[in-house]
Amino acid sequence: MLLDEVVRVADAVGATRSRLAKVDALAGLLARLDEAELAPAIGFLTAKPRQGRVGVGWRGWASAVEASGAAAAEPSLEITDVDDLLDRLQAATGSGSASGRAALLAELTGRATEAERDFLGRVILGELRTGALEGVLVEAIARAAEQPAPAVRRAAMLTGDLGETARLALVVEPREPGALAGVGLVVGRPVQPMLAATAATPTEAVEAVGEASVEYKLDGARIQVHRDGDDIRVFTRNLADITTRLPEVVDVVRGFPVDRVILDGETLALDEDDAPRPFQDTMSRFGADSAREALLHPWFFDVLHVDGRDLLDEPLSVRLAELARIAPDHRIPGEVTADPAEAERVSRDALAAGHEGVVVKAIDSTYAAGRRGSSWIKVKPVLTYDLVVLAAEWGYGRRTGMLSNLHLGARDPSGDFGEPGGFVMVGKTFKGLTDKLLAWQTERFQELEIARTSSTVQIAPVLVVEIAIDGVQRSTRYPGGVALRFARVKAYRDDKRPDEADTIQTLRALLRG
Known part of the structure; x- marks a missing residue:
């Protein structure tokens, strides 16, 4: 199949807000794909090529587009052509590979139409936002294969691989009935992590789920650890294998009194007073060239398998008892309670210890991997500035023609990071914008325009917007040395002048240490 057909479907999916329309469009595409095209196409649609990151950044992509000249007039690239080129890009490493990688990128961009270039750039750079997330694709796979959605969802959960799930549902199941149902938990093969909904307060969360395990929410990195005898592997939230980068986590799990186990938890760095260090200190250990200065400590909050016994469908109370048996010194702190006042106390303790808040988990809940259900509820204080x-x-997909992704600045009254009284960029966000706000700001921003490039409109710094964030982190990208975490728009503040905006110093004060 031509890549152009995937591009057209991705554009259609991105242009609609209807979940049903997204599922219909994707199911129609999946039903027409050959077996060899399924995994690559799903990787493209989720901006997660099966090769993973292939070492191409914005500059490299832009250079390749420029070097290849005019885009192709007619589509000719097939899905498998692109998949093969990405394989070759991934393999081109080491001394002298730069010219070969540049040639491969130029070949890819030179054969692509303008629409395909735009699509591939966003796929490779992880910037494709079509609304074709995993949940929608699971429904589309079920629709295309005429299989029950729960069976497809569970297979996706247990394989951790949508491409493989699509192959099982669309290719294997028709000739081997029961293939989907036969997918099981395998030690060594990561599963999609269970996710949490949100609530404003611990009281609200406990009232929603009843008796619950109220646990500290650490400001760390999610990890899933598999042990099969002496073979121990550590995976990230996105199921990437980072075992070689976290030897201290491996050593801890090697000391547990089990032979085979799957653990879910978090890891983070601590300072000399056992207080959590900034989030990016933890994440620095996840990079390919990570240094070992930040020692990571693992804490676990769930166990999915112990010595031949799957626990996914056991209630949380049973799983916590097993966790207490095998890892008593590495459990995330928490209390089992149905009392909202007790949940509030645990939350205060967590915040006082420098953590993010709490997660409230129904004590009778099973492990719904890969889903954001109502059995787990996270509670974090929301900060607004x-x-x-x-x-x-400029946006794309259904936001094409709209000014979308905001560049946000904090006031710098003393000029510590620029001109006195100026503004210092601290992050971007496209979240929280309604269609009405998008239309308004697209018109208003062009009235305030002072400069533009092909992708960005710079405006006079006169509009104040209230932004909700989960916190900040240190950043070398922005001159103020700080970046917003999970920023989203609450409202424009017509009642405030720019000189009343919050300062860069206020945001920097949120940095621990």
Whole structure:
């Protein structure tokens, strides 16, 4: 199949808000794919090529587009052509590989139409936002294969691989009935992690789920650890294998009194007083060239398998008892309670210890991997700040023609990071924008325009917007040395002047240490 057909479906999916329409469009595409095209196509649609990251950044992609000249007039690239080129890009490493990688990128961009270039750039750079997330694709696979959605969802959960799930449902199941149902938990093969919904307070969360395990929410990195005898592997939230980068986690799990186990938890770095260090200190250990200065400590909050016994469908109370038996010194702190006042106390203790908040988990809940259900509820304090819009980027998909991604600035009254009284960029966000706000700001920003590039409109710094964040982190990308975490728009503040916006110093004060 031509890549152009995937591009057209991705555009259609991105242009609609209807989940049913997204599922219909994707199911129609999946039903027409050959076996060899399924995994690559799903990787493209989720901006997660099966090869993973292939070492191409914005600059490399832009250079390749420029070097290849005019885009192709007619589509000719097939899905398997692109998949093969990405394989070759991934393999081109080591001394002298730069010119070969450049040639491969130029070949890819030179054969692509303008629409395909735009699509592939966003796929490779992880910037494709079509709304074709895993949940929608699971439904589309079920629709295309005429299989029950729960069976497909469970297979996706247990394989951790949507491409393989599609192959099982669309290719294997028709000739081997029961293939989907036969997918089981395998030690050494990561599963999609269970996710949590949100609530404003611990009281609200406990009232929603009843008796619950109220546990600290650490400001760390999610890990899933598999042990099969002496073979221990550590996976990230996105199921990437990082075993070689976290030897201290491996050593801890090697000391547990089990032979085969699957654990779910978090890891983070601590300072000399056992207080959590900044999030990026933990994440620095996840990079390919990670240094070992930050020692990571693992804490676990769930166990999915112990010595031949699957626990996915056991209630949380049973899983916690097993966890207490095998890892008593590495459990995330928490209390089992149905009392909202007790949940509030645990939350205060967690915040006082420097953690993010709590997760409230129904004590009778099973492990619904890969889903954001109502049995787990996270509670974190929401911080809001008044910032100034400095620029906005043109959107794509259903936001094509709209100014969407906001560049946000904090006031710098003393000029510590620029000119006195100016504004220092601290992050971007496209979240929280309604269609009405998008239309308004697209018109208003162009009235305030002071400069533009092909992708961005810079505006006079006169609009104040209230932004909700989960916190900040250190950043070398922005001159103020700080970046917003999980920023989203709450409202424009017409009642505030730019000189009333929050300062860069206020945001920097949120940095621990």
